[in-house]
Amino acid sequence: MIKAKPFVKWVGGKTQLIAEVEKLLPDDFSSCKELTYIEPFVGGGAVLFWILQKYPNIVRAVINDINPDLTTAYKTIKYNSRELIEMLLKIQSEYLVLNEEKRKKYYLDKRSQFNTKELGCVENTALFIYLNRTCFNGLYRVNSKGLFNVPFGSYANPKICDEQTILADSELLQRVDILTGDFSDTINHIGKNNFFYFDPPYKPLSATSSFNSYSKEDFNDKEQVRLGEFCRRIDQLGYSFILSNSDVKGKNPQDDFFDELYEQFEIQRVFATRMVNANAEKRGKLTELLITNQSKKVKYVETI
Numbered sequence: 083m084i085k086a087k088p089f090v091k092w093v094g095g096k097t098q099l100i101a102e103v104e105k106l107l108p109d110d111f112s113s114c115k116e117l118t119y120i121e122p123f124v125g126g127g128a129v130l131f132w133i134l135q136k137y138p139n140i141v142r143a144v145i146n147d148i149n150p151d152l153t154t155a156y157k158t159i160k161y162n163s164r165e166l167i168e169m170l171l172k173i174q175s176e177y178l179v180l181n182e183e184k185r186k187k188y189y190l191d192k193r194s195q196f197n198t199k200e201l202g203c204v205e206n207t208a209l210f211i212y213l214n215r216t217c218f219n220g221l222y223r224v225n226s227k228g229l230f231n232v233p234f235g236s237y238a239n240p241k242i243c244d245e246q247t248i249l250a251d252s253e254l255l256q257r258v259d260i261l262t263g264d265f266s267d268t269i270n271h272i273g274k275n276n277f278f279y280f281d282p283p284y285k286p287l288s289a290t291s292s293f294n295s296y297s298k299e300d301f302n303d304k305e306q307v308r309l310g311e312f313c314r315r316i317d318q319l320g321y322s323f324i325l326s327n328s329d330v331k332g333k334n335p336q337d338d339f340f341d342e343l344y345e346q347f348e349i350q351r352v353f354a355t356r357m358v359n360a361n362a363e364k365r366g367k368l369t370e371l372l373i374t375n376q377s378k379k380v381k382y383v384e385t386i
């Protein structure tokens with residue numbers, strides 16, 4: 083069976099945490115009628131595509147991200163999937179026949195074209211996906227002017243046009259409203275019964291360790307606190323939420339930043355193996371936080 087899944091590689095993809103997120107869903111999640119699923123930091127959408135396939139009782143979803151190239155891509159896949167596939171197939175056939183040197187030049191040309199920011203939605207999305215598949219490590223990183231600056235990545239046979247994923251995603255996105263902006267705007271798009279999943283940019287574990295530049299705006303501690311306040315508002319309105327973040331206390335036992343910010347909610351520490359370090363010896367198990375207003379229990383769960 084063809085499955086919908088993320089159409090881009092995105093730092094912080096949540097595929098590895100899905101089983102733990104599922105355990106925290108409200109008991110009546112699958113039987114709840116008129117359920118609206120809201121994801122204010124959608125990124126690659128690993129949880130979105132999984133949850134929409136698994137729970138057909140979600141009548142509507144609302145997704146949001148501050149990155150306009152990303153949300154334009156979701157809209158293009160929703161409304162113009164055939165045109166997008168044609169454009170990606172053309173790029174793929176032009177690119178794959180080239181040798182390494184010519185591929186690099188082709189990549190840099192397309193990157194400059196993308197950075198003109200003067201393209202129509204379909205072309206913008208085709209280049210966004212092409213760059214994601216062929217750039218170094220599938221990163222999305224912009225400079226202070228908002229220009230995409232990831233270098234060329236050398237892959238033998240990158241899949242630039244994944245037609246089946248685009249079509250499966252397009253079908254699911256028909257029941258999704260796509261917003262571009264700040265996470266807090268999602269409150270204006272709620273339905274009758276609402277469930278929020280928050281996956282914000284993680285708080286860095288050290289000054290140099292973490293990648294955190296999806297957009298030219300920084301998601302700093304002040305933003306984390308603003309998100310904490312937003313979660314309390316969601317809770318007061320009677321909606322359920324789950325939020326993931328890094329476990330800064332795992333790195334520094336004195337660091338109570340999240341334990342204090344979310345003290346009224348349940349905080350789980352989940353072990354996840356993350357390929358975050360090129361040095362194999364330093365790639366270990368990191369704990370991540372799953373925070374929810376479902377119950378007050380504290381559990382320790384091991385994944386993988």
Ligand SMILES: C[S@@+](CC[C@H](N)C(=O)[O-])C[C@H]1O[C@@H](n2cnc3c(N)ncnc32)[C@H](O)[C@@H]1O
Pocket residue numbers: 092093094095096097122123124125126127128129146147148149263264265266281282283284296297301
């Ligand atoms: C960790 S990623 C999400 C990962 C995603 N859930 C996945 O599985 O791939 C965080 C996202 O938040 C977005 N973002 C950063 N600041 C934001 C803000 N103030 N409001 C909404 N989105 C924001 C970034 O563009 C990025 O896509």
